[in-house]
Amino acid sequence: MQVEKKITVLPGDGIGPEVVAAAVRVLKVIGKRYNHDFQLGYAAIGGAAIDQFNNPLPDETIAMCDESDAVLLGAVGGPKWDNNPAELRPELGLLKIRKTFDLFANLRPVKAFPSLLDSSPLKREVAENVDLMIVRELTGGIYFGEKKRNEEEASDLNIYTRHEIERIVDNAFELARLRRGKLCSVDKANVLETSRLWRQIVEEKKEQYPDVVVEHNLVDSVAMKLITNPGHYDVVVTDNMFGDILSDEASVITGSLGVLPSASIRSDSFGLYEPVHGSAPEIAGQGIANPAATILSVAMMLQYSFGMKEEAAEIERAVSAVFEDGYYTADLVKDGGRALTTDEFTDKVIAEIDTNF
Amino acid sequence: MQVEKKITVLPGDGIGPEVVAAAVRVLKVIGKRYNHDFQLGYAAIGGAAIDQFNNPLPDETIAMCDESDAVLLGAVGGPKWDNNPAELRPELGLLKIRKTFDLFANLRPVKAFPSLLDSSPLKREVAENVDLMIVRELTGGIYFGEKKRNEEEASDLNIYTRHEIERIVDNAFELARLRRGKLCSVDKANVLETSRLWRQIVEEKKEQYPDVVVEHNLVDSVAMKLITNPGHYDVVVTDNMFGDILSDEASVITGSLGVLPSASIRSDSFGLYEPVHGSAPEIAGQGIANPAATILSVAMMLQYSFGMKEEAAEIERAVSAVFEDGYYTADLVKDGGRALTTDEFTDKVIAEIDTNF
Ligand SMILES: CC(C)[C@H](C(=O)O)[C@@H](O)C(=O)O
Ligand SMILES: CC(C)[C@H](C(=O)O)[C@@H](O)C(=O)O
Numbered sequence: 001m002q003v004e005k006k007i008t009v010l011p012g013d014g015i016g017p018e019v020v021a022a023a024v025r026v027l028k029v030i031g032k033r034y035n036h037d038f039q040l041g042y043a044a045i046g047g048a049a050i051d052q053f054n055n056p057l058p059d060e061t062i063a064m065c066d067e068s069d070a071v072l073l074g075a076v077g078g079p080k081w082d083n084n085p086a087e088l089r090p091e092l093g094l095l096k097i098r099k100t101f102d103l104f105a106n107l108r109p110v111k112a113f114p115s116l117l118d119s120s121p122l123k124r125e126v127a128e129n130v131d132l133m134i135v136r137e138l139t140g141g142i143y144f145g146e147k148k149r150n151e152e153e154a155s156d157l158n159i160y161t162r163h164e165i166e167r168i169v170d171n172a173f174e175l176a177r178l179r180r181g182k183l184c185s186v187d188k189a190n191v192l193e194t195s196r197l198w199r200q201i202v203e204e205k206k207e208q209y210p211d212v213v214v215e216h217n218l219v220d221s222v223a224m225k226l227i228t229n230p231g232h233y234d235v236v237v238t239d240n241m242f243g244d245i246l247s248d249e250a251s252v253i254t255g256s257l258g259v260l261p262s263a264s265i266r267s268d269s270f271g272l273y274e275p276v277h278g279s280a281p282e283i284a285g286q287g288i289a290n291p292a293a294t295i296l297s298v299a300m301m302l303q304y305s306f307g308m309k310e311e312a313a314e315i316e317r318a319v320s321a322v323f324e325d326g327y328y329t330a331d332l333v334k335d336g337g338r339a340l341t342t343d344e345f346t347d348k349v350i351a352e353i354d355t356n357f
Numbered sequence: 358m359q360v361e362k363k364i365t366v367l368p369g370d371g372i373g374p375e376v377v378a379a380a381v382r383v384l385k386v387i388g389k390r391y392n393h394d395f396q397l398g399y400a401a402i403g404g405a406a407i408d409q410f411n412n413p414l415p416d417e418t419i420a421m422c423d424e425s426d427a428v429l430l431g432a433v434g435g436p437k438w439d440n441n442p443a444e445l446r447p448e449l450g451l452l453k454i455r456k457t458f459d460l461f462a463n464l465r466p467v468k469a470f471p472s473l474l475d476s477s478p479l480k481r482e483v484a485e486n487v488d489l490m491i492v493r494e495l496t497g498g499i500y501f502g503e504k505k506r507n508e509e510e511a512s513d514l515n516i517y518t519r520h521e522i523e524r525i526v527d528n529a530f531e532l533a534r535l536r537r538g539k540l541c542s543v544d545k546a547n548v549l550e551t552s553r554l555w556r557q558i559v560e561e562k563k564e565q566y567p568d569v570v571v572e573h574n575l576v577d578s579v580a581m582k583l584i585t586n587p588g589h590y591d592v593v594v595t596d597n598m599f600g601d602i603l604s605d606e607a608s609v610i611t612g613s614l615g616v617l618p619s620a621s622i623r624s625d626s627f628g629l630y631e632p633v634h635g636s637a638p639e640i641a642g643q644g645i646a647n648p649a650a651t652i653l654s655v656a657m658m659l660q661y662s663f664g665m666k667e668e669a670a671e672i673e674r675a676v677s678a679v680f681e682d683g684y685y686t687a688d689l690v691k692d693g694g695r696a697l698t699t700d701e702f703t704d705k706v707i708a709e710i711d712t713n714f
Contacts, residue, residue, distance in 0.1 A: 142499075149553070155551060191499075192513045221605065249580040
């Protein structure tokens with residue numbers, strides 16, 4: 001029986017439309033090969049939506065996502081909208097879609113591709129065995145707490161409820177259990193009250209996951225250790241603000257920001273999938289962007305929203321094989337090598353999948 | 358005419374007393390050589406103060422610091438006090454002394470010693486020309502805003518006044534002017550109201566410092582670039598929480614956490630000087646700790662609190678020369694080398710200073 005899945009595609013700004021187009025090609029090939037019926041609908045977000053609808057997240061977009069099983073996003077933002085007022089900033093589209101759909105768990109895997117390690121700022125021996133997953137709380141904390149401002153002062157409230165912490169911590173424990181059984185919870189419990197509640201909840205929860213080894217670590221200390229000893233980590237769970245910083249920091253370890261996917265998921269299987277990299281306006285429209293991160297985001301969608309493990313693994317294998325064969329886009333190409341265009345790289349990935357029928 | 362300076366010494370916990378003793382030896386040698394009268398008084402802070410006075414920052418300590426021109430601190434904390442209630446935690450001594458003496462500007466220089474780069478997790482070409490200074494706001498923001506807690510939720514208020522931001526930003530501009538004239542202001546202005554005020558003030562201030570080139574950067578992006586391209590930075594200014602994370606992250610760049618000093622200063626010349634590393638309880642009492650960071654903190658004291666530039670430079674030159682000669686403590690020793698003890702390393706530094714009479 002054919003499985004039917006509805007996917008809303010939000011190309012967004014900059015290189016967003018290009019990398020999304022590439023990932024959609026791969027998605028279609030997978031649909032054909034495994035006989036799934038992926039139904040795609042397109043909608044606007046970010047700067048593109050501001051230009052068209054004067055709203056970074058139009059109601060039409062919300063309605064379409066609401067009807068879908070998953071969302072694929074390119075990237076938002078660019079200099080064109082940088083001086084817009086807060087309510088007309090592309091990023092607001094991102095913050096709103098997270099909140100509207102309660103996408104509280106942001107998963108950011110960082111895994112070394114051996115063939116890309118030359119591009120890492122870290123020594124090979126430090127980066128080579130890295131395989132970690134940052135789990136960031138995405139709909140609470142200081143991002144969404146009350147903000148105040150007058151001429152003389154400004155404030156942001158960092159606030160977490162027990163419920164918000166419990167569900168992200170549960171999520172991280174479950175993931176750890178499916179991986180290497182190690183969880184590092186990151187906080188600033190020596191200073192913050194929210195962190196003390198966070199730490200207490202992790203302590204309570206760990207009774208339910210006796211198979212997971214838990215450590216608590218302070219955010220400043222993790223900011224060091226992610227660079228000195230990234231191989232130490234399996235699953236890392238933390239709040240929205242710390243997660244923003246640490247996941248971006250971790251993204252440089254393997255030398256391949258252009259290949260890192262992410263998932264932002266809800267408690268049911270609905271989720272939004274997007275590359276970690278931004279809209280890279282400086283190279284937009286040239287057809288040279290690296291589509292790997294978005295293609296791998298599709299793999300995460302197949303795995304986390306649709307439970308299609310084999311299909312997800314097949315995409316990951318294909319991308320990895322293309323790198324192993326020495327094919328790279330401009331961001332990763334080595335001295336003397338020829339850089340593939342977005343389309344050429346995608347062709348290679350698709351060929352890998354095809355030849356494996 | 359002999360200059361007289363009063364210095365309160367707070368050895369603290371773990372390796373604190375050992376590294377402070379080493380730094381004091383160097384300070385005395387400098388005093389003798391340059392004919393300054395450094396008067397030292399000792400007082401308790403942190404765990405040691407909790408044990409003795411049931412208070413991480415006793416009134417006697419405050420009184421003695423208040424009479425001094427500068428404070429030299431070792432480190433605070435250790436497993437012994439880890440489960441103490443919040444008001445009896447060693448770190449509280451640190452937070453309180455910063456607040457009591459209005460030490461709003463935390464300066465953390467990160468400079469590569471070429472002879473230590475083998476210990477860096479970064480590739481040599483990435484780390485080798487790094488020479489940056491992180492300026493962290495130290496007495497405001499979420500560290501000191503109102504905290505609330507009940508069974509169901511917890512919150513921390515991130516709050517900044519115009520005055521608090523203006524003075525730290527001024528401080529950073531002045532430092533940039535004395536260095537390479539580049540200032541990177543770090544915030545999360547796409548999300549936080551405090552960041553938007555921060556960014557606005559930097560924009561206002563930059564008119565007064567036309568000789569300084571300013572850029573604004575988001576904290577997540579800086580967390581990446583500090584690792585991919587640390588040589589880009591000269592002075593980096595940011596708030597208390599971001600500064601905590603980024604300065605610790607930056608401390609790993611050069612492979613030498615054990616040699617990084619810090620200063621926490623007030624608007625007059627009063628300041629507190631301490632190594633960036635912690636109390637390292639696991640090696641305390643063995644006489645093997647690296648005293649370089651504390652010795653270099655004394656150099657910062659001479660420079661920033663006493664205006665003794667030549668003396669400061671002399672210490673820095675001596676420490677650098679000892680490394681160049683291939684002498685290291687256990688944390689930095691290379692394969693096959695012999696690790697110097699704390700005292701032996703200090704002897705070498707002092708010998709360097711002496712031979713230059
Ligand atoms: C664009 C911005 C609001 C966003 C965030 O901080 O969450 C981005 O940095 C991210 O990490 O997805
Ligand atoms: C001990 C702790 C409260 C302190 C801080 O976060 O300020 C420390 O991490 C530091 O950076 O000096």
